[in-house]
């Protein structure tokens with residue numbers, strides 16, 4: 001699958017299907033994206049390949065590093081410090097986001113009242129327990 005930022009200076013691809021796709025309703029994802037929630041697909045680092053441009057890293061908390069495009073600001077990735085081998089890629093930057101529909105909602109305790117939740121998705125009040 002291929003994806004890019006808004007201006008196109010950052011392009012990436014990954015091989016195979018994502019491990020999971022998740023809507024995150026936490027307040028940090030809300031501020032990072034400027035949207036009511038942010039959808040990610042989880043990809044093994046070894047399957048993720050940056051094809052053009054650079055990711056600008058931003059440590060948003062002790063537990064995670066986010067990245068964006070230096071030119072247009074599109075949010076691109078999220079990586080947990082505790083799991084550096086998984087890259088969470090923003091689904092909205094995929095060329096074919098319909099191919100990776102989310103199956104879970106995370107941090108529903110923080111969701112905006114005017115954001116409706118799909119009852120078919122698994123909901124977690126915060127992040128799900130780690131394996």
Ligand SMILES: [Zn+2]
Nearest residue numbers: 005007069072
């Ligand atoms: Zn850009």
Ligand SMILES: [Zn+2]
Nearest residue numbers: 024025026029
């Ligand atoms: Zn979040």
